[in-house]
Amino acid sequence: MSEENKRYYFNFSFFKIDPKWRWMADLAKEESAKELENILENAPVQSRTYSTLGLRNDADFLIWFMSESIEDIQETISKIYLTVVGKYIMPSIVYFSSTRPSIYAQKDRIHSFVGGLEAKKYTVVYPFIKTREWYLLPLEQRKAMMDEHIKVSQKYPQVELNTTYSFGIHDQDFMLAFESDDLNVFQDMIMELRGTKVSAYVKEDTPMIVCVKKDIVPIITSLG
Numbered sequence: 001m002s003e004e005n006k007r008y009y010f011n012f013s014f015f016k017i018d019p020k021w022r023w024m025a026d027l028a029k030e031e032s033a034k035e036l037e038n039i040l041e042n043a044p045v046q047s048r049t050y051s052t053l054g055l056r057n058d059a060d061f062l063i064w065f066m067s068e069s070i071e072d073i074q075e076t077i078s079k080i081y082l083t084v085v086g087k088y089i090m091p092s093i094v095y096f097s098s099t100r101p102s103i104y105a106q107k108d109r110i111h112s113f114v115g116g117l118e119a120k121k122y123t124v125v126y127p128f129i130k131t132r133e134w135y136l137l138p139l140e141q142r143k144a145m146m147d148e149h150i151k152v153s154q155k156y157p158q159v160e161l162n163t164t165y166s167f168g169i170h171d172q173d174f175m176l177a178f179e180s181d182d183l184n185v186f187q188d189m190i191m192e193l194r195g196t197k198v199s200a201y202v203k204e205d206t207p208m209i210v211c212v213k214k215d216i217v218p219i220i221t222s223l224g
Contacts, residue, residue, distance in 0.1 A: 033220035050211035
């Protein structure tokens with residue numbers, strides 16, 4: 001199977017740090033962060049790490065996993081909990097999804113993770129659910145509205161989009177991860193997309209979680 005036709009699972013795991021962590025000695029914190037870094041570097045899954053410090057009250061950092069195996073994701077998270085840092089973190093938000101071909105676009109917008117592209121400075125994690133009425137529309141009508149939607153997004157090449165699907169395996173319908181080096185450009189795109197016909201069929205599209213790309217060691221040592 002070619003790389004572009006492979007199916008992958010995405011897991012977005014957001015964590016909160018226990019305030020007791022801040023009482024640990026600085027040297028112990030750094031060593032513990034490196035222990036976690038070693039787990040991620042040698043895991044059977046791919047991962048990216050992001051800080052949400054000061055941007056959310058329900059999460060301090062994100063580990064975004066990608067793998068062809070659910071079990072490998074579980075194994076990696078289990079090993080994280082066995083580290084020193086793992087004793088001080090709790091999952092606060094978790095999203096789960098998978099890649100699949102789109103019925104609306106000849107080719108999905110870039111899966112930067114799958115394509116091995118370098119991560120941009122910011123990722124906005126964006127789960128959403130469409131209304132039941134959307135799925136009752138004829139397919140050709142949905143395709144026409146999506147064409148309009150896609151054309152708007154193509155006006156913003158500075159924003160890469162990872163589209164994955166959660167139907168039947170998690171609470172939302174879609175999981176989007178927008179990547180950009182400029183949040184203002186991303187915001188402009190979202191505001192323009194609000195004007196398309198498709199947006200009328202979105203039932204829920206929150207939270208929208210801004211994440212800043214950082215390596216895991218500086219993320220952990222920044223937590224106090």
